[in-house]
Amino acid sequence: MGVIVTPGGFALPGTATAFKTGTWRIERPTHVHGVAPCHGACLAGEDPQAWIDRLARGDAEEAWRILVAANPLPASTGRVCPHPCESACNRGGYDQALNIHGLERFLGDAALARDWAYPVTSPPPDAPRVAIVGAGPAGLSCAWQLLRRGIQPVLLEALNQAGGIPRTAIPPYRLPRAVLDGEITRLLATGIECRFHERLGRDFSLEELEAEYAAVFLAVGTQKSRPFSVEGAVPRDLHYGLDLLRHWLAEGAVPAWDEVAIIGGGNTAVDVARILRRAGVRAVHLITHERIPARDVPEHERMRAAPDEIAQAVEEGVIIHENRMVRRLILRGERVVGVELVHARKLREGERLRLHAFEGTESVLKVEQVIPAIGQVVDEAGLEKLLGQREFLRIDEEGRLAAGSRLFAGGDCRPGLGTVAGAIADGARAAAAIARLLGRAEAASARGPVVGPSRLNLHYFDHAPRQEASVVPVAQRHGDREVQEGLEAAAAAAEAARCFSCGNCMACDNCFTLCPDNAVLKTVTPAADGSHYVFDYDYCKGCGLCAHECPVGYITMVAEE
Numbered sequence: 322m323g324v325i326v327t328p329g330g331f332a333l334p335g336t337a338t339a340f341k342t343g344t345w346r347i348e349r350p351t352h353v354h355g356v357a358p359c360h361g362a363c364l365a366g367e368d369p370q371a372w373i374d375r376l377a378r379g380d381a382e383e384a385w386r387i388l389v390a391a392n393p394l395p396a397s398t399g400r401v402c403p404h405p406c407e408s409a410c411n412r413g414g415y416d417q418a419l420n421i422h423g424l425e426r427f428l429g430d431a432a433l434a435r436d437w438a439y440p441v442t443s444p445p446p447d448a449p450r451v452a453i454v455g456a457g458p459a460g461l462s463c464a465w466q467l468l469r470r471g472i473q474p475v476l477l478e479a480l481n482q483a484g485g486i487p488r489t490a491i492p493p494y495r496l497p498r499a500v501l502d503g504e505i506t507r508l509l510a511t512g513i514e515c516r517f518h519e520r521l522g523r524d525f526s527l528e529e530l531e532a533e534y535a536a537v538f539l540a541v542g543t544q545k546s547r548p549f550s551v552e553g554a555v556p557r558d559l560h561y562g563l564d565l566l567r568h569w570l571a572e573g574a575v576p577a578w579d580e581v582a583i584i585g586g587g588n589t590a591v592d593v594a595r596i597l598r599r600a601g602v603r604a605v606h607l608i609t610h611e612r613i614p615a616r617d618v619p620e621h622e623r624m625r626a627a628p629d630e631i632a633q634a635v636e637e638g639v640i641i642h643e644n645r646m647v648r649r650l651i652l653r654g655e656r657v658v659g660v661e662l663v664h665a666r667k668l669r670e671g672e673r674l675r676l677h678a679f680e681g682t683e684s685v686l687k688v689e690q691v692i693p694a695i696g697q698v699v700d701e702a703g704l705e706k707l708l709g710q711r712e713f714l715r716i717d718e719e720g721r722l723a724a725g726s727r728l729f730a731g732g733d734c735r736p737g738l739g740t741v742a743g744a745i746a747d748g749a750r751a752a753a754a755i756a757r758l759l760g761r762a763e764a765a766s767a768r769g770p771v772v773g774p775s776r777l778n779l780h781y782f783d784h785a786p787r788q789e790a791s792v793v794p795v796a797q798r799h800g801d802r803e804v805q806e807g808l809e810a811a812a813a814a815a816e817a818a819r820c821f822s823c824g825n826c827m828a829c830d831n832c833f834t835l836c837p838d839n840a841v842l843k844t845v846t847p848a849a850d851g852s853h854y855v856f857d858y859d860y861c862k863g864c865g866l867c868a869h870e871c872p873v874g875y876i877t878m879v880a881e882e
């Protein structure tokens with residue numbers, strides 16, 4: 322080819338491209354979309370990195386569209402989700418984790434304010450029809466995901482409104498009803514058929530649904546409080562926490578008590594405690610064998626309610642008795658006048674955890690009412706055959722009740738700790754399985770490895786404080802006023818800009834500018850992998866500089882065959 326090689330000297334001008342230095346390579350750089358830790362940890366199955374990236378680029382509406390593809394209720398989850406995504410966020414080890422739930426709420430609220438259209442088209446009239454029993458988060462999510470796949474969902478709801486527990490029990494000072502109503506009304510208007518006052522076990526049976534519909538998703542939640550007694554004693558006039566919340570939300574009033582003991586450490590217990598304080602109950606004691614969450618408290622000992630809620634309850638005057646259980650009810654006739662408490666703690670016994678009471682640590686608390694909030698179970702009406710003696714419905718990893726069956730279930734009615742976002746994920750999983758059952762095959766998306774902090778090059782990121790929205794001061798927390806405020810637009814933009822974009826190209830040009838061989842080419846339109854860069858393997862010597870300098874861990878060196 323007429324090229325003159327000059328050992329020890331220089332290549333002649335204009336001859337550099339003739340040397341295919343790529344032949345020297347023993348490792349090649351490749352783009353690998355990693356799973357950001359927030360994505361791996363999101364209870365609803367969202368990929369926060371993907372929508373935060375759009376928000377950081379200034380396209381909030383597109384960010385919302387990406388977000389609702391997984392979770393159709395972001396204004397609600399952005400308020401009530403315990404956000405484990407943030408505990409997993411790589412930025413937590415650098416300065417402070419991203420305020421992911423704050424951004425989620427920001428986008429959800431922006432969609433409500435600006436009436437952004439849910440990205441979906443109605444299924445054709447001859448589309449298969451799938452029945453969904455229960456219009457709580459799990460049912461709504463399943464309906465949305467079926468609709469996105471061209472399948473007609475039909476929601477059958479016992480009450481006169483959709484929303485499930487977020488509507489009937491989560492207090493409006495945490496989840497304003499204008500937000501919940503707005504989000505659900507807009508979602509149902511996308512083409513989801515919803516029939517109210519239709520109760521399984523009263524108005525229709527499972528057999529009828531199976532005969533009429535292509536598949537059935539059971540999303541009935543847990544509507545019955547777990548029965549309470551201490552050594553067989555059950556006080557007269559017992560009020561369960563969930564019933565009190567429902568009553569308070571429906572009637573706006575609770576009995577006029579002075580001193581009460583709530584038993585439990587979950588969401589229901591903390592919510593009841595806070596509404597009783599708002600209703601004027603002087604002394605609200607919360608008794609739990611668990612502990613207030615803190616860094617040094619092991620996971621299995623922590624109260625299950627969200628740490629922020631617990632902290633706010635304490636600010637509002639709720640007295641939490643950690644590591645305590647009720648040993649005895651002190652009754653006068655059939656009425657409670659006090660409780661005997663004993664120190665208690667969950668301890669490991671081999672593989673299992675067992676609750677131990679410590680003798681000699683008893684104390685007495687004078688109260689006029691005990692309020693159990695010790696969990697809920699599935700109401701068996703209409704589900705007797707499926708439940709048998711169990712409290713929950715058993716499902717497989719696709720959400721199916723039995724192999725080969727067209728019956729699916731998810732959300733709180735299956736065993737496990739229930740959250741709104743978890744119910745949304747269950748609804749989506751069942752919808753995907755139903756779509757497969759109906760022959761609508763979907764290409765499984767390959768998930769790369771979770772990108773931990775060691776895969777990032779943190780030298781390229783500045784330190785920046787986390788943007789927090791303000792919290793209403795205790796003295797102003799009255800009635801339904803929302804306690805946690807939202808992020809302003811400028812704060813949301815600043816927060817989105819803090820994201821490390823873990824495992825996914827942020828188009829910073831580092832590989833392009835730093836490659837010593839000009840072997841990284843920049844594309845005008847996105848390349849097949851979605852980035853704006855391709856490697857020119859004819860000239861890449863495999864030095865690995867691009868992989869080393871990539872801030873986000875998107876480039877992996879792979880051995881040549």
Ligand SMILES: Cc1cc2nc3c(=O)[nH]c(=O)nc-3n(C[C@H](O)[C@H](O)[C@H](O)COP(=O)(O)OP(=O)(O)OC[C@H]3O[C@@H](n4cnc5c(N)ncnc54)[C@H](O)[C@@H]3O)c2cc1C
Nearest residue numbers: 455457458459479485486521542588732733739740741744
């Ligand atoms: C007081 C309280 C506070 C909570 N706080 C939080 C929180 O802050 N964050 C969080 O993530 N999670 C929270 N949770 C948990 C969360 O609300 C649930 O995990 C979630 O609502 C479960 O959704 P789901 O759709 O499975 O059931 P549900 O929300 O219970 O919805 C079930 C729906 O099915 C309907 N239904 C029931 N039986 C029938 C029937 N036979 N026929 C027809 N319809 C029927 C019901 O009316 C209801 O609309 C809280 C729970 C409680 C009780």
Ligand code: SF4
Nearest residue numbers: 363364402404406422
């Ligand atoms: S749904 Fe919950 S876990 Fe998922 S991104 Fe939102 S706040 Fe985080």
Ligand code: SF4
Nearest residue numbers: 359410411820821823
């Ligand atoms: S830095 Fe961004 S992509 Fe990485 S875990 Fe946190 S929110 Fe997710």
